Amino acid sequence: MSQWTDLFLSLPLPASWLHGLLFVTFGLHLLFVLLMLGTALLGLLFFLQKRLAGDAGPQLWNKRMVHTHLGLKSLAVVLGVAPLLIIQVRYSQAFFTTTALFSYAWLAVIPLLIVAFLLIDAFGHKISASPWLAFVCGVLGVGALLTVPAIFTGVLSLMERQDFWARFAARGFAPDGVFAPHWLLRYLHILGAALVFGAAFHLFFSAREHPEKAAKLRTWLFGATLAQVVIGIPLVFSVASGLDWPVLGAVTVGVAAAMLMLLSLRPAAAPLAAGPGSLLVLLPVIFVSMLLARQFLQDRVLAPAHAQAVAAREARSKAYAPFRKEALAAFAAKLNTVYDNGETIYVGACQPCHGKAGHGDGPTAARLVVPAEDLAAIRANRDYIYGILTAGTPGSAMPYFRLFDREKLEKLLDTLSTRFSMFDATPKPAHHPVGSEAMQVWNKTCSVCHGADGGITPFGRTLLPAPPDLRRYALTPERALGVITDGYPGTVMQPYRVLPAATLQxxxxxxxxxxxxH
Known part of the structure; x- marks a missing residue:
C-alpha cells in the first residue's frame, strides 16, 4: 500500500553489499564459534583421557586450555550479532518463518548458552581441585553447548528448503526424507570443523610451553580433517540439486587444501611439515572456500524466494491501492474512537447482526438460524434488556456480554434508547374492542408459552430460545402483527396467517x- 508495506522485505543496502557484509561478519563469527566449540570439546576429551589413563596428577595444561574458552566465547557471541541482523534483513521471510517453525528450540538457545558457559567455566575452575565436580560440569556444559549448533544448523537447513515448510509445520521433525540426513551431516561437519580449528589453535598457542602436547594435537587435527573429508562427501550429495560451477569450484579448492593438510599431517611426516607455515596457509583456504560454497548455495535458494516475496508485495500493493484512502480514513477514525461508549460498543458488538438501523439486517444476519430481532421495533423495560445483555438468549446467536462492566452496558442501553426509543411506552393501537375469537386463540394457544398474564410459563422456559416475558417486553403493533402472521423462524413461534385478519390484529x-x- 505504500513504501512501508511489508517493511521487512525492504533492503537498506544493495543486495551485493549485504552479501559481502554477511560473508565477512558470519565468517568472523563462525571462526570464533569453531574455536570455542573445539576448545570445549578438546578440553573435556583430554581431561577424560587423562583420568581414564589413571593419571591423577595436576591438569595444568588442560586447565590453561579450557580457560581460553572465556575469551573465545565472548568474541563468538559479540560477533554473532551482526550476521544475525543482516540475515534477518536480507532473507526476512525465510528467517522468520523457520525460526517460528523452530520456535521452542530457537527460544532455548539463550538459556542453553547461559547454562553451557557457566558450567564450562566451572569445569575449568574445578578441573584440578574437584575432578568429579569438574567431570559433571564438563559433560553437562559441553552437552548444552553442542545443542546450540544443532538448532542453528536445523534453522539454516530448513531456510533453504521452502518446499518442506508445510510438512515440517504439520509433522515437526521426522527422521525420514532428505532434510534430516542433510541436517545431521551439516551438524557433524560443524563439529568436525570445530575440532580442526580448535586443535590448530591450541597447537599454535597452548602447546608453546608444552611441546610434548603437540603430537597429541597433531593427531586430533589429522583425524578431524580426515573426518571432515569423509563427512563432506555425502554432504555434497545431499545438496546436489543446488550445485553449480561457483559452488563446485569453492568445494574443489577446499578439498584440495584439506588433502594437502592431511598429507603434511600424516603420521609418517616429519614434525616440521605440520608447522605454522603450512597450517596458516591451508586452514584459511579451507575455511574461506567452504564458507563461499555455503553462501553460494544459500543465496541460490533464498535470493529468488526473497525476490518472489517482494514481487508479491508489489502486486498486493497495487491491488489494495484503490482502497488506500478509505482504509486510512477508517484507521484514523479508529484512533480517535473512545472505546467505552455505547455507540462504539453497538458498532462492534451489535451492528454485525442487528444492522446499523437495528432492523436485524447486519452483514452476518443472513447466516443466523434464529434471525436477529428488529431492535427498532422493541419496546421494553430497561432492566429486562439489561438481563438479556448479561445472560444472552440461549438457543439463539445472541451471546452474553458479561465481558463489559455495568457502566459500559448502561451506556449501551443509553444508545439503544437514543437510537431506537427502545424504552419508550408501548404504542397503543387504534381503540376497538378485542373480539372473542382472538381471546379464545390467546387463552387456548398463545398462553401455553406466554401465559395468560403474558409471563413465561414453565413449559415456555423449557424452549430454546424461550419466548419473551410480555409483561416487560413488547413490540410495535406492526412488528407484533408480522411475527404473529409469519411466525419467527428457528423458534416454536409458528405462523398463524390462516386466521382472519381481524383476529390477527x-x-x-x-x-x-x-x-x-416503562
Whole structure:
C-alpha cells in the first residue's frame, strides 16, 4: 500500500553489499564459534583421557586450555550479532518463518548458552581441585553447548528448503526424507570443523610451553580433517540439486587444501611439515572456500524466494491501492474512537447482526438460524434488556456480554434508547374492542408459552430460545402483527396467517397489553 508495506522485505543496502557484509561478519563469527566449540570439546576429551589413563596428577595444561574458552566465547557471541541482523534483513521471510517453525528450540538457545558457559567455566575452575565436580560440569556444559549448533544448523537447513515448510509445520521433525540426513551431516561437519580449528589453535598457542602436547594435537587435527573429508562427501550429495560451477569450484579448492593438510599431517611426516607455515596457509583456504560454497548455495535458494516475496508485495500493493484512502480514513477514525461508549460498543458488538438501523439486517444476519430481532421495533423495560445483555438468549446467536462492566452496558442501553426509543411506552393501537375469537386463540394457544398474564410459563422456559416475558417486553403493533402472521423462524413461534385478519390484529393488540412498566 505504500513504501512501508511489508517493511521487512525492504533492503537498506544493495543486495551485493549485504552479501559481502554477511560473508565477512558470519565468517568472523563462525571462526570464533569453531574455536570455542573445539576448545570445549578438546578440553573435556583430554581431561577424560587423562583420568581414564589413571593419571591423577595436576591438569595444568588442560586447565590453561579450557580457560581460553572465556575469551573465545565472548568474541563468538559479540560477533554473532551482526550476521544475525543482516540475515534477518536480507532473507526476512525465510528467517522468520523457520525460526517460528523452530520456535521452542530457537527460544532455548539463550538459556542453553547461559547454562553451557557457566558450567564450562566451572569445569575449568574445578578441573584440578574437584575432578568429579569438574567431570559433571564438563559433560553437562559441553552437552548444552553442542545443542546450540544443532538448532542453528536445523534453522539454516530448513531456510533453504521452502518446499518442506508445510510438512515440517504439520509433522515437526521426522527422521525420514532428505532434510534430516542433510541436517545431521551439516551438524557433524560443524563439529568436525570445530575440532580442526580448535586443535590448530591450541597447537599454535597452548602447546608453546608444552611441546610434548603437540603430537597429541597433531593427531586430533589429522583425524578431524580426515573426518571432515569423509563427512563432506555425502554432504555434497545431499545438496546436489543446488550445485553449480561457483559452488563446485569453492568445494574443489577446499578439498584440495584439506588433502594437502592431511598429507603434511600424516603420521609418517616429519614434525616440521605440520608447522605454522603450512597450517596458516591451508586452514584459511579451507575455511574461506567452504564458507563461499555455503553462501553460494544459500543465496541460490533464498535470493529468488526473497525476490518472489517482494514481487508479491508489489502486486498486493497495487491491488489494495484503490482502497488506500478509505482504509486510512477508517484507521484514523479508529484512533480517535473512545472505546467505552455505547455507540462504539453497538458498532462492534451489535451492528454485525442487528444492522446499523437495528432492523436485524447486519452483514452476518443472513447466516443466523434464529434471525436477529428488529431492535427498532422493541419496546421494553430497561432492566429486562439489561438481563438479556448479561445472560444472552440461549438457543439463539445472541451471546452474553458479561465481558463489559455495568457502566459500559448502561451506556449501551443509553444508545439503544437514543437510537431506537427502545424504552419508550408501548404504542397503543387504534381503540376497538378485542373480539372473542382472538381471546379464545390467546387463552387456548398463545398462553401455553406466554401465559395468560403474558409471563413465561414453565413449559415456555423449557424452549430454546424461550419466548419473551410480555409483561416487560413488547413490540410495535406492526412488528407484533408480522411475527404473529409469519411466525419467527428457528423458534416454536409458528405462523398463524390462516386466521382472519381481524383476529390477527386483535392478537397483536393483546400481546401489547401486558407491559406495565416503562
Amino acid at each position: 386483535d392478537l397483536a393488540t393483546i400481546s401489547n397489553t401486558f407491559r406495565t412498566a
